[in-house]
Amino acid sequence: MSGQSTYHFKNPAVRWLDSRLPIISAMKVNALDFPTPKNLNYFWTFGGILTLFLGIQIVTGLVLAMHYTAHVDQAFNSVEEIMRDVNYGWLMRYMHANGASFFFIAVYIHIFRGLYYGSYKAPRELLWMIGVVILLIMMATAFMGYVLPWGQMSFWGATVITNLFSAIPLVGEPIVQWLWGGFAVGNPTLNRFYALHFLLPFVLAAVVFLHIWALHVPGNNNPTGVEVKSNKDTVPFHPYYTVKDFLAVIVFLIVYAAFVFYLPNYLGHTDNYIPADPLVTPAHIVPEWYFLPFYAILRAIPDKLGGVIAMFASIGILFLLPWLDTSKVRSAAFRPLYRQFFWILVLVCFGLGYLGSQPAEGGYVIASQILTAYYFLHFLVILPLLGLFEKTKPLPGSISESVLSKDKGGGPTDGGGGTVAAAAASAPEKRG
Amino acid sequence: MSQIKIATLGLAAAVAVSSALVAAPAFAAGEVKPPKSVHFSFEGPFGTYDRGQLQRGYKVYEQVCAACHSMDLVAFRNLGDPGGPEFSPAEVRVLAAEFPREVVDGPDDLGDMFERPGKPSDYFPPPFPNQAAARASNSGAYPPDFSVIAKARPNGPAYIYSLLVGYEDPPAGMELRDGAYYNSYFPGGQIAMAPPLFDEMVEYTDGTPMTVEQYSKDLSAFLMWTAEPKLEERKRIGFQVMVFLVVLAGLLYFTKKKLWRDVDH
Numbered sequence: 076m077s078g079q080s081t082y083h084f085k086n087p088a089v090r091w092l093d094s095r096l097p098i099i100s101a102m103k104v105n106a107l108d109f110p111t112p113k114n115l116n117y118f119w120t121f122g123g124i125l126t127l128f129l130g131i132q133i134v135t136g137l138v139l140a141m142h143y144t145a146h147v148d149q150a151f152n153s154v155e156e157i158m159r160d161v162n163y164g165w166l167m168r169y170m171h172a173n174g175a176s177f178f179f180i181a182v183y184i185h186i187f188r189g190l191y192y193g194s195y196k197a198p199r200e201l202l203w204m205i206g207v208v209i210l211l212i213m214m215a216t217a218f219m220g221y222v223l224p225w226g227q228m229s230f231w232g233a234t235v236i237t238n239l240f241s242a243i244p245l246v247g248e249p250i251v252q253w254l255w256g257g258f259a260v261g262n263p264t265l266n267r268f269y270a271l272h273f274l275l276p277f278v279l280a281a282v283v284f285l286h287i288w289a290l291h292v293p294g295n296n297n298p299t300g301v302e303v304k305s306n307k308d309t310v311p312f313h314p315y316y317t318v319k320d321f322l323a324v325i326v327f328l329i330v331y332a333a334f335v336f337y338l339p340n341y342l343g344h345t346d347n348y349i350p351a352d353p354l355v356t357p358a359h360i361v362p363e364w365y366f367l368p369f370y371a372i373l374r375a376i377p378d379k380l381g382g383v384i385a386m387f388a389s390i391g392i393l394f395l396l397p398w399l400d401t402s403k404v405r406s407a408a409f410r411p412l413y414r415q416f417f418w419i420l421v422l423v424c425f426g427l428g429y430l431g432s433q434p435a436e437g438g439y440v441i442a443s444q445i446l447t448a449y450y451f452l453h454f455l456v457i458l459p460l461l462g463l464f465e466k467t468k469p470l471p472g473s474i475s476e477s478v479l480s481k482d483k484g485g486g487p488t489d490g491g492g493g494t495v496a497a498a499a500a501s502a503p504e505k506r507g
Numbered sequence: 508m509s510q511i512k513i514a515t516l517g518l519a520a521a522v523a524v525s526s527a528l529v530a531a532p533a534f535a536a537g538e539v540k541p542p543k544s545v546h547f548s549f550e551g552p553f554g555t556y557d558r559g560q561l562q563r564g565y566k567v568y569e570q571v572c573a574a575c576h577s578m579d580l581v582a583f584r585n586l587g588d589p590g591g592p593e594f595s596p597a598e599v600r601v602l603a604a605e606f607p608r609e610v611v612d613g614p615d616d617l618g619d620m621f622e623r624p625g626k627p628s629d630y631f632p633p634p635f636p637n638q639a640a641a642r643a644s645n646s647g648a649y650p651p652d653f654s655v656i657a658k659a660r661p662n663g664p665a666y667i668y669s670l671l672v673g674y675e676d677p678p679a680g681m682e683l684r685d686g687a688y689y690n691s692y693f694p695g696g697q698i699a700m701a702p703p704l705f706d707e708m709v710e711y712t713d714g715t716p717m718t719v720e721q722y723s724k725d726l727s728a729f730l731m732w733t734a735e736p737k738l739e740e741r742k743r744i745g746f747q748v749m750v751f752l753v754v755l756a757g758l759l760y761f762t763k764k765k766l767w768r769d770v771d772h
């Protein structure tokens with residue numbers, strides 16, 4: 076990425092290659108020697124975990140794709156054949172299905188990490204916005220993947236979500252038919268979803284590359300939110316963070332493996348083991364757990380178009396976040412008020428997740444409306460005002476200074492250690 | 508400062524409580540009775556199927572339920588697979604040949620379909636040629652395919668067990684639909700399947716009690732196997748993976764500790 080290499084390699088073959096294509100030195104600069112703040116906590120390991128899960132989804136997905144048949148008459152049975160007759164097919168499928176869930180667990184923790192430590196503020200606005208694009212692509216990919224096994228929830232989920240586009244004035248109906256490739260969700264729909272589900276993860280990989288590129292210009296944020304001042308504040312990425320990330324990855328994989336091997340269907344819906352039947356509507360159509368908060372927002376608004384707008388706005392607002400938050404201080408560790416509003420927002424998101432899993436009737440709708448209103452209030456009113464009125468705590472002069480004063484006991488940092496650990500413990504159960 | 512803190516916490520509490528309050532009364536309508544609690548040998552991280560139970564379950568399925576419920580994704584050969592009922596190859600050949608229905612094969616040299624006794628490589632032949640025929644013989648209701656039924660219902664095995672032992676007289680004053688039977692475990696309470704099991708209906712030769720309750724348990728276990736035939740392999744590999752990951756995590760923990768010892772962080 077960065078022009079001519081300044082490294083000198085002893086091995087002549089490496090030198091030959093690197094002077095023509097400085098790929099080895101680019102790796103050295105970006106993956107091995109990259110100066111990284113030395114005070115990062117375990118919430119900074121989720122980027123690595125996410126990259127690994129993209130890899131897991133692509134590898135298991137490719138194996139599934141070799142055996143899967145995208146046809147309405149055969150899709151359900153071809154997935155069951157993978158489970159029964161393909162060597163370790165059950166493992167590939169359970170890894171892929173649960174991998175999607177754990178991908179979202181990791182991405183939600185990653186996003187809330189960014190919210191807590193103010194990682195979206197200058198100069199990292201673009202990095203943050205690329206992250207929101209990643210979230211959107213992930214959601215599209217997972218939604219279309221869930222349609223592929225062609226069970227009842229696949230079919231009805233696809234029907235409900237594609238129908239949302241009919242809310243668009245004037246062109247709504249034609250757009251929905253264009254999406255379907257027909258007059259209802261059917262074989263053309265399944266085929267195009269399969270093609271897109273296969274394609275999007277590779278688009279995702281390219282966007283992840285941009286994300287990391289945009290990260291490596293300003294470098295990492297850190298729990299104090301104070302920029303790196305000197306090389307006393309950093310350690311080389313390797314071995315310090317390769318080993319730490321590796322440890323975190325393995326611990327995360329232990330939880331993932333517990334689901335893959337012992338509770339493989341816990342996060343899924345039993346109705347998806349019933350083959351799709353356009354004539355039988357399930358009692359409750361619910362999306363996968365990771366969409367539930369958005370589903371609650373969608374159904375909170377009595378008007379269809381309004382609901383769709385609110386749902387997309389709930390993610391779209393994240394693009395504006397760097398400018399909605401007016402505070403000069405990044406980390407919640409030095410923002411006593413923001414820290415509380417942060418935790419309220421976490422609770423509100425869990426609450427929305429719970430409400431999304433319940434039928435859209437009576438009290439549930441009213442509760443969804445209250446929480447939806449609060450969600451937008453947080454970003455549109457609370458954050459802009461907080462920056463103006465909040466009295467923040469004094470910032471440490473540098474990362475090293477904060478680390479040293481912490482070692483002497485106390486000091487201004489809290490790095491979020493204790494409180495945030497509780498979030499990790501409760502995060503996997505976002506469905507509420 | 509602390510006043511503001513109290514104010515925000517108060518706001519949080521207000522939001523949470525008000526949503527809880529408005530959400531609470533929405534329960535009720537259309538609730539289903541939770542299934543009976545019943546223990547199966549395949550539960551838990553080390554649970555395995557009970558071979559004898561799967562073999563008995565197959566026998567009841569073949570003699571009773573197969574008259575109405577298909578099992579499209581299971582082949583006779585699977586009855587001999589490791590981790591299943593594990594009938595011997597000779598037994599599997601006999602079971603395939605003696606299945607209550609023959610297998611439709613063909614076309615033959617003249618272009619006609621014909622029936623012949625089953626072979627281990629055949630899938631269980633279905634009781635009805637199509638859904639319409641199945642509905643026509645069951646007063647409009649469709650007996651679902653059994654291949655993955657235990658995974659297609661919440662709490663599958665316990666639910667199937669409860670359903671089979673759960674037939675009762677309808678509560679006083681309840682009007683049943685035509686051809687419906689009262690069963691409080693079935694969503695809605697009215698099922699179009701007559702109670703399929705009676706004591707002493709199927710002969711057990713291993714001394715196991717021949718009661719509706721025992722049949723139901725054996726069937727639930729058998730249907731769990733048809734839905735999840737790789738359960739034993741999955742748990743076995745899972746244990747190996749877990750041991751590997753936990754040991755690796757331990758080693759990495761100490762590596763990381765040693766590496767970071769000299770860094771203030």
Ligand code: HEM
Nearest residue numbers: 132133136137139140143168172175217220221223224276
């Ligand atoms: C961003 C990464 C990915 C996500 C989040 C994702 C998500 C999903 C989900 C939620 C399902 C439904 C799981 C189920 O209930 O069975 C699925 C199925 C599937 N995916 Fe993916 N996927 C990803 C990448 C890929 C890739 C790269 C491929 C192929 C190259 C692929 C191929 C398939 C196939 C063939 C199925 C159908 C089989 C099945 O249902 O298990 N996926 N995916």
